[in-house]
Amino acid sequence: MNKKLPLNPGEMLGMMGGGQLGRMFAIEAAYMGYHVTVLEPGEMPPAAEVSLKHIAEPYLSESGLDRLARESSAVSTEFENVPAQALNRLAKETFVAPPGNAVAVAQDRNAEKHFIETSAHVPVAPHCQISSEQDIEAADESLFPAILKTARLGYDGKGQVLVDDREQLREAFTTLNKVDCILEKRLKLFKEVSVIVARSYNGQTATFPVCENRHRNGILAVTVMPARISETISDQARQYATQIVDALNYVGVLCVEFFVLEDGTLVANEMAPRPHNSGHATIDACWSNQFEQQLRCMTGQPLADTTQHSAAVMLNLLGDIWFDGENHREPDWSSVLAIPGVKLHLYGKAQARKARKMGHVTCLGKTIQEALQRAQDVAKVLGLPEPQ
Structure with missing residues (x-):
């Protein structure tokens, strides 16, 4: 299709992957008047439920990729393990953001570490x-x-x-x-943080406030935004993230995860070439969000204002809260929604399973302490460990 950027509202956009990140992108695209076609094998994945079209083909299906390229003015991806060769095939016929070569770097931890350290000049472990x-x-x-x-x-x-x-x-x-x-x-950690950075096709960049992340069993559990770190470390993290997208000649939204060490040193851990779980609070707490930025990047539109207007604490909702032992139960959403400043986001997944990401709750406040108190109240209702 190879239409000239910028692409105006009304255009069809392609999304590789049909999970929750694609779903939230499609919702954002609809707000701004764009249409979305999702390529994802299987029946009615979360993103397809809110998209205009669904191509139910494997990610390397030549017929599926050719149709997506033919019908889309630009294509993006919602998870990092979309085969880079699929993106490269799409790029022969339409604009792809992020490009396949950048995604390929992020798909191999050895290549990723080498690139971050030697090409972006950002310290790693x-x-x-x-x-x-x-x-x-x-x-x-x-x-x-x-x-x-x-x-x-x-x-x-x-x-x-x-x-x-x-x-x-x-x-x-x-x-x-x-x-x-x-x-x-293994390093002595003070905190784990992340930066969501966007880069347009003409090299414009923008970063969201740094997010502070806590994991349970290897899965993100809580994000506090802005991170409770010094302004110096925060500025350094945003600068490092910008160096990485510039070195990659990246177009799109990238998440860079960092370790803040006990001595205050900042090192990059890994990157995800897409919007990220830790950036979900941007939907409710900032003037723009990571999915709007993804949309603006792939359509060649100017990047949006990333200013944060409310303190936020995000709680991941895993399928475990739908169970009492082995018995299925529906969480008490009415009690959750009765708490001031709470925003509920469910991903439309047909079946709850333990350790499966089913949604998230963002708790807003005038201060971090107020947002944190509301998050603790939500955690009590849902039987989650209280965030600190």
């Missing part, structure tokens, strides 16, 4: 590649204790094993089926 028994023997002793991660396809804590020494490393490498891995030194 000490690490080495583990792809063979020889690599295990060559690993520097100073890396232990460490964490071994699969280089590809890991998310929400999957594909990761803590190791204290070389013998545990051997066992972990076998446990992970001896696929390509990365060994990272």
Whole structure:
């Protein structure tokens, strides 16, 4: 199709992936008068429920990709494991943001670490590649204790094993089926934070306020925005995120996760080439949100104001709260919605399963303390650990 940017409202936009991030993008697109076609295998995924068209084909289906390219003025993606070759095929016929080469970097942790450190000049944790028994023997002793991660396809804590020494490393490498891995030194953390950054096709960039993240069982549980860190560290994180998107020549929305160490040092952990769970509070707490920025990037429109107008605490809602033991129950939404400043977002997933992301709640306030108190009240209703 290869239409000239900017693309005005009324155009059809393509979305690779039909999960909750695609759903929230499609809702945002509808607000601004655009239409969305989702390519996602399976019947009625969350994004298809709110999109004009649904192509129920695999991500590498030539017929599905050709149809999506033919019918869409631009295409984006909602999860990082969309095959980069699919994006490259689409790019032959239509505008794709983010580009396949940038997504490919983020899909391999070894390539990602190397790029962030050497091309973007942003510090990362000490690490080495583990792809063979020889690599295990060559690993520097100073890396232990460490964490071994699969280089590809890991998310929400999957594909990761803590190791204290070389013998545990051997066992972990076998446990992970001896696929390509990365060994990272475990650092003494003060906080985990993230930055949502957008970059347009003409190089304009914008960052949202830094988010402070807490995980349970490897899955994001709570986000506080803005992060409770110094202004100096916050500015540094936003600058580092900008350096990374510029070095990638990126177009679209990128999330960069950072570790704030006990000594105040900031190191990049990993990046996700799409909107991110930790950025959901932007929907209710900022003048624009990460999905609007994604839309503006792929259509060539100017980026939006990222100013935060309300303090926010976001709680992830996993399928566990739909169960009392093994018995299904519906959460008490009326009591949740009776709490002032609460915004409920459910993702339209047909079946609740334990550890499955089903939605989120954003609690707003004039101050972080007020938002936090409201989040604690929500947690009590839903039987979640109270955020601190």
